[in-house]
């Protein structure tokens with residue numbers, strides 16, 4: 001383990017080692033690191049030309065503020081967001097920890113790498129045109145091996161078969177779940193879905209042209 005990752009992992013452990021619930025969260029962050037490294041190696045350098053260190057740091061930090069309460073999170077964000085931004089953030093309590101983590105890792109750990117910061121910020125909703133690191137953390141968060149929600153095996157299987165198709169299926173399932181529950185759907189998730197759906201369709205079309213189908 002490199003010195004920087006080692007230092008950061010220790011800090012995260014100190015923050016998440018005081019009770020069973022937090023220890024479970026720490027374990028999840030480690031599992032995200034493992035899954036992200038596995039997917040990098042599975043798809044190789046062509047798809048994920050990313051430094052191992054960056055993957056590990058983004059993975060271990062993505063839920064850095066998961067143990068902050070909703071009230072604390074809103075209070076903390078008044079420092080960074082204007083009223084509109086704050087109101088938007090309050091609409092999606094399950095997403096707010098990615099915004100607080102984006103700021104707090106800069107303050108407490110001096111993280112300045114834009115790619116790592118964006119991977120943390122977008123790990124819940126995704127974002128159109130993500131960097132490979134953002135995509136990797138977004139997907140690994142949902143399919144790491146200790147996840148047990150309904151349908152996870154199918155999502156994981158598809159991610160292993162074809163990264164982008166698997167990711168699109170994963171977002172589709174999320175949207176379906178949110179609609180069924182009648183919960184708030186973050187516009188960013190829909191934008192992400194549309195962006196990657198178009199990307200896959202265009203890629204298929206191009207492949208068809210190359211094969212002389214069109």
Ligand SMILES: [Fe+2]
Nearest residue numbers: 062063123124
């Ligand atoms: Fe999270």
Ligand SMILES: [Fe+2]
Nearest residue numbers: 028062063141
């Ligand atoms: Fe997570």
